[in-house]
Amino acid sequence: MIAIEKLTAHLISICVTISIVGIAISLILLLYRIMKGPTNPDRAVGLDVVGVNLMGIAALAAIMLATDKLNDVVLLIGILSFLGTVGISKYLEKGVIIDRDLD
Amino acid sequence: MLSLIATWINIITNVAIIILLLTGTFFILSASIGILRFPDVYTRLHAATKASTLGIASLLCGAFIYLYAAHHVVSGKLILAILFIFITNPVSGHMLSRAAHARGIKPVTHNRPDAYEEAINKYK
Numbered sequence: 001m002i003a004i005e006k007l008t009a010h011l012i013s014i015c016v017t018i019s020i021v022g023i024a025i026s027l028i029l030l031l032y033r034i035m036k037g038p039t040n041p042d043r044a045v046g047l048d049v050v051g052v053n054l055m056g057i058a059a060l061a062a063i064m065l066a067t068d069k070l071n072d073v074v075l076l077i078g079i080l081s082f083l084g085t086v087g088i089s090k091y092l093e094k095g096v097i098i099d100r101d102l103d
Numbered sequence: 104m105l106s107l108i109a110t111w112i113n114i115i116t117n118v119a120i121i122i123l124l125l126t127g128t129f130f131i132l133s134a135s136i137g138i139l140r141f142p143d144v145y146t147r148l149h150a151a152t153k154a155s156t157l158g159i160a161s162l163l164c165g166a167f168i169y170l171y172a173a174h175h176v177v178s179g180k181l182i183l184a185i186l187f188i189f190i191t192n193p194v195s196g197h198m199l200s201r202a203a204h205a206r207g208i209k210p211v212t213h214n215r216p217d218a219y220e221e222a223i224n225k226y227k
Contacts, residue, residue: 009117016124032139045144052155055188060124074180089195
C-alpha cells in the first residue's frame with residue numbers, strides 16, 4: 001500500500017512535466033495565430049488566451065517547486081490580463097479608451 | 104488501521120490531482136487548437152473563452168488540492184483567482200466580439216443573415 005502511495009506521488013511530478021509541455025505547445029500555436037492573424041481582433045484573442053496560459057504555468061510552477069508564494073502571481077497575472085484585454089478592445093472599437101457616450 | 108486509512112486518503116488525493124491537471128492541460132490545448140483552426144474571429148472567441156475557462160479552473164483546483172494535501176495550506180487566493188476568471192473571461196470575450204463587429208469584420212455565416220447587424224440597424 002505504501003508502494004502505491006509512492007507511485008502516485010511520483011506520477012504527480014511526471015504529470016506536472018506533461019502539463020508544462022502541453023501548455024508550451026499551446027503557447028507555440030497561439031504565437032502562430034498572433035503573428036499570422038488576419039485582423040487585429042484575432043491578435044487580441046490570442047493575447048487574451050496567452051494570459052490564461054501564463055496563469056496555468058504559474059500554478060504548475062507552484063506545484064513543481066512545492067511553494068505557496070506563487071499564488072499572488074496567479075491572481076495578479078489574471079487581473080493584468082483582463083485589464084489589458086479590456087483596454088485593447090476599447091481601443092480597437094473606437095480609438096479611445098475612456099469615453100462617455102453610452103451606446 | 105488508522106495509518107491504512109491515511110494512506111488511502113493520500114492515494115485518492117494524488118489521483119484527483121493527476122486527473123485535474125491532465126484535464127486542464129487537455130482543455131487549454133484544445134482551446135489553442137480551436138483558435139488556430141476556426142475560420143473567423145467570433146468562432147475563435149467561442150473556442151477561447153469557454154475551453155480556456157474550464158481548463159484554467161481545473162488546473163487551479165489541482166494546485167489548491169496539492170497545496171492543501173502536501174503543505175496544509177488553504178490558499179484562498181487560488182479560489183479567488185478561479186472566481187475572478189469565471190467573472191472576467193466572458194466579459195472580455197463580449198468586449199472583443201463587440202470591437203470586432205464595430206471594426207466591420209464580417210462573420211462567416213454561410214448565407215445566413217447577420218442577426219446582430221440587423222438588430223443594430225433597427226435600433227439606430
